[in-house]
Amino acid sequence: MLELRDIAFRQDDFSLCADLTLPKGGRFAVIGASGSGKSTLLSLIGGFLFPDQGKVMWNGQDITGMAPGDRPISTLFQHHNLFPHLTIRQNIGMGLRPDLRLDTSQRNRVAQVLDQVGLSGMGDRRPAALSGGQQSRVALARVLLRARPILLLDEPFAALGPALKAEMLSLLNDIADGTEATVLMVTHDPQDARVFSPQTILVEDGRAHAPRDTAPLLDDPPPGLRAYLG
């Protein structure tokens, strides 16, 4: 269970507060106008920003002061999910050991996840030699390998076309099912939310609201969200 207890964050004119409880294994879309604080919410959970007050708890343990890499979390960013100078195999292997001293069983695991995302035989290439969809698969393969219980997605598939994006969401769905991960996915596409996440967190007016069922929220949105969705 992921809890945001009475979180408040301020930076210049911007402020965000959140008081949420998200059950293990849940899928949540995070939706709101640009600049509302969707990415800030993910950064606070991921450990890239620190709240001015409040606590981030995972299964009763306080992880508020923990470094990003020590948290039980995998993050997919909007850009820069892969190191362009490393091979696909190295990029994925970093998920197991950042110093890349992998033993035989770990190397086998890397080969296995490469196979699972349909990229077997591409391990020695660099990201630039892959298509956008394939690069997303590499990032997902690393998520699969790390198998952390929380998964944060900050619109990593925004640059992909509709068909590719649907493919990635379905792959993501399988991975999250397999690892029983709690997933928070920022999106600006209500269709993504309807397909992927039964519940949605609305970020509006400096507050991350408690999750509500996605379909009714989108069918009858509050005024601010209505203006954003158009």
Added chain:
Amino acid sequence: MAARLRGVIAGRIVAAGLGALILGTLAAVAWQAGGLSGLGEWDWRAVRFTIWQAALSATLSAALAVPVARALARRRFRGRGLLVTLLGAPFILPVIVAIMGLISVFGRNGALNEGLRALGLPEIGIYGWQGVILAHVFFNLPLSVRLILQGWQAIPSERFRLASSLGFAPADIARHLERPMLRAALPGVWLAVFLVCLTSFTVALALGGGPRATTVELAIYQAFRFDFDLGRAATLGLVQIGLCIAAMLAARWIAIPAGFGAGMDAGQGPTGPRGWRVAADAAVIALAAGFLLWPLAAVMAVGVPRLPMLQADIWWAAGRSVVMAVISALLAVMLCLTLALTIARGAGRWIEAAGMLPLIASPLVLGTGLFILLRDMAGPQQMALPVTVAINAAMALPFGLRALIPAARSLQDDYGQLAASLDLRGWARLRYLTLPRLARPLGFAGGLAAALAMGDLGVITLFASDQPTLPLKLYQLMNSYRMADAAGAAVLLMALSFGLFWVFDKGGRLDA
């Protein structure tokens, strides 16, 4: 968390160490200095000459650079790109080599005076203030041309197209497009050259001297070396620091453009006016290229055939210099990298300021200060080489940081979060993220540091003569009028300086 802290702490330690080295040295100088009353008429003349020659060198360089930059901006010809690249070369050309070249063209037995004599005209002398100015223009004209050319290329080509669609004559283009750009760019160019000439030592040492052509740096050297009057050397050092700080404060009001930016040739240049201006531009370019290349060609013509005959002590000096330059460069690169990474993580501005500190302290002032601090522990002979290596590393920092800080910032912006989320830190981060991503600016910074250290003839002159570096050896050969050997050594020195730069810079691009 701990690794991040360690990284930041390492940066603070480097910055503090650098601050201690430079400010501590300056404090030692200040401690040793007598009051300004200790300075005689000779010293004040040196102060006045320093300011005057820097101002005149800056004015001439900037003024002469305008027509050259305009010609290069509006003409396209074969070899133009090469020429623009060559304009960057004087930055890493050893000063003493250029002086050698200028002497062989403008000296008493040079081609120019041979010609004047044949025509029955009076000869010109290269020793004295005119030689100092000539050498400063030789070094700074190319720099100024590059800076002004950047200004020209920053004018959007749409403006030139609009101008030609409105039927602008060259005078109209000058009035509406070029003069506003020059008004913005020239003060910065002038000040950049002025700053360089303010701490000029090697040029004054080789071509100046005497009551009418002694700079403050040279006066420090003479007080230290000939009179062994540490108090007066230190007081002059304080005067030199005062001049640098005053000029730096002036620079806060005037933006100095970066000296060796990339992307010099972006976009299509404006099509220049036809008619007599084509010939005029061609003449300007030919004159500038000749002024730049002739002295170097003259040295090479004498020096290259001489290379196989160079004596063992010259090769020893060359080996010593290469080792010192490489150590200096590695030191500079490590310090730069540590500082740049700390700055990129948003550490305080004082760290960046510490990295720029070497700009206010000239090598001779630092050398004098370090001698004062260390004289009870070691003799001048033992100090010479380590102090030279350390000071050369410190002097390269501002240039290295200018290349590294932007790269380190974008590394942190682009991959900082990904690295943190994967817990990539310490050596693994250095090996798999920092070094591969920063290889290019690191190689460039290392190349600059190595070339500058290789060609430096500054602080070493204070101390050593039994273990000379190659530039010092070359200077000694020139002083004993062994000009053919000197030319050979000059060619060797030039090749090694450019070679070191090339090796480092290429090393940074291996992966590309």
